[in-house]
Amino acid sequence: MMKLFRTTIAILFAALLSVSAWAEDTGPKATIEATVNKIIEVLEARNDTSKLTSKDRDAIRQSVEGKFDYAAMAKRSLGKPWLELDGVQQTHFTSVFRDLLERSYGNRLSEYKGQKVVFADAELKGDKARVESTVIDGTRETPVEYRMHQTDTGWQVYDIRIEGTSMVRTFYQDFKSTLDNGGYDNLLKTLEEKIGKLKENDKS
Incomplete structure (x- = not known):
């Protein structure tokens, strides 16, 4: 009887550890830290560290897949016209x-x-979280903050703040000026042309 009791306790303890580990591994800090580390692995594996090849871009895209809420970013960046x-x-x-x-x-x-990235513990508030990180490059330190929210598929990034400047807010301000001078169709055309030029520059 005692042996069965001990075995049961051991199984329950192991299960609790597994649950704790699972919860920790899928938390906001662990999610973004693992994602950034995967990106760094891709960057460090490059033969030519002066650029990103199509293979590098594909690998980075796979690394962030499911970790960035692009629809939420797009909606916030576009504003009311999204509706x-x-x-x-x-x-x-x-x-x-x-x-x-x-x-x-x-x-x-x-x-x-080879810059080092250090992450602080996540600050949780309901279904949202902030994860602050610091990019260390010699004596220079750049704060990068990830704004995340809980979705049906896990924690995802919906904004990034670099040295306090919101990426989504920056896009919103840029988009608004174009929207005011030609509406949504003009914005879409402008963005597609810009992407085309960026792709051409990558080939040169």
């Missing part, structure tokens, strides 16, 4: 926004030269 779009248009704009994000902010990743 005037139908489902197909919203999906298309989200795709264009993702391409823009990967090409513009993604290009900065090519500048990676």
